[in-house]
Amino acid sequence: xxxxxxxxPGDLIASDRxxxxxxxxxxxxxxxxxxxxxxxxxxxxxxxAVLSFGGFLxxxxxxxxxxxxxxxxxxxxxxxxxxxxxxxxxxxxxxLPGVQPDYDEAYGRSVFSYYGLIYPW
Amino acid sequence: xxxxxxxxPGDLIASDRxxxxxxxxxxxxxxxxxxxxxxxxxxxxxxxAVLSFGGFLxxxxxxxxxxxxxxxxxxxxxxxxxxxxxxxxxxxxxxLPGVQPDYDEAYGRSVFSYYGLIYPW
Numbered sequence: 001x002x003x004x005x006x007x008x009p010g011d012l013i014a015s016d017r018x019x020x021x022x023x024x025x026x027x028x029x030x031x032x033x034x035x036x037x038x039x040x041x042x043x044x045x046x047x048x049a050v051l052s053f054g055g056f057l058x059x060x061x062x063x064x065x066x067x068x069x070x071x072x073x074x075x076x077x078x079x080x081x082x083x084x085x086x087x088x089x090x091x092x093x094x095x096l097p098g099v100q101p102d103y104d105e106a107y108g109r110s111v112f113s114y115y116g117l118i119y120p121w
Numbered sequence: 122x123x124x125x126x127x128x129x130p131g132d133l134i135a136s137d138r139x140x141x142x143x144x145x146x147x148x149x150x151x152x153x154x155x156x157x158x159x160x161x162x163x164x165x166x167x168x169x170a171v172l173s174f175g176g177f178l179x180x181x182x183x184x185x186x187x188x189x190x191x192x193x194x195x196x197x198x199x200x201x202x203x204x205x206x207x208x209x210x211x212x213x214x215x216x217l218p219g220v221q222p223d224y225d226e227a228y229g230r231s232v233f234s235y236y237g238l239i240y241p242w
Contacts (some may be wrong), residue, residue: 012224015136015158037136037160039167044189046165047133060181068165103133 018022022079023051023071024094031089035063038103040121047108049080052097053089062094065101066119084115125232138240143200144172152210156184159224161242168229168242170201173218174210183215186222188238205236 015037023031032053035048048065071080084092093111095101105121112119136158144152153174158167169186192201203211214232216222226242233240 012159013162014171014221015167016140016156017158017162035137037158038133039136039139039158041132041134041194044167046136046160046167047238050135065216073162100135 002073020109022077023034024074024077024079025085026081026083026086028077029086030079031082031084031086032061032064035061035097037068047103048111052095061097063097064089064092065103065111067112067115069117070115109114139170143198145195145198145200146203146206147202147204148206149198150207151200151205152203152205153182153185156182156218158189159186168224169232174215182218184218185210185213185215186224186232188233188236190238191236 003095019036021034023033025031030040032051035050035052037065038048039046046068049071051064051066052061053064066082070082070084073079074081085109091114093101093107093114101107105119108121109119127204137189139155140157142155144154146152153172156171156173159169159171160167167189170192172187173182174185187203191203191205193203194200195202212235214222214228214235222228226240229242230240
């Protein structure tokens, strides 16, 4: 088995090992993989893990910023599990690969609200 | 000019754009580049930006975990600036590329202490 946590037995994970890690829903469907994190410049807090969803090797896929807290690592699967189905993602906030959103407060609130979370900043 | 902040005008930066970004000291010497972040699994807090120091394309370089807070992005340089010289790095906590330290509390304290910082966790 491989996966970011297998390589990092402590409480910390390496960003470059999380990038590319598979994301599954609770039914076991592979939704996509993590393309990257979005990190607060000043505090160093990771705000989003960005899911790349669908397509061959993720090229041209839409990007879905997910609040960090909704991802749970599953050792057996070697990937992250989220309580989301494809229908939920159909309507979710997303952007094209080369087109970053502004990630301002209004955008952050809309993303967190979509996943039923309070925007904490 | 390129650099992670040029691509991310807001308060957030993308992890995969920071990886590979150059790190300079205050004298303008290029020390190396960021190889990756180390992130707290539960909280999503970035604890270290890992500096890859010396050598061609960074292969085989030692890795120096730096507390996130000592890095400052400099737009003109297109990279991070740290108040460290090579002599300080000569004695700094480091590890080989494929050999992760445990990143336990004792290790964290030793790293933060080396850079004159209080370990905040």
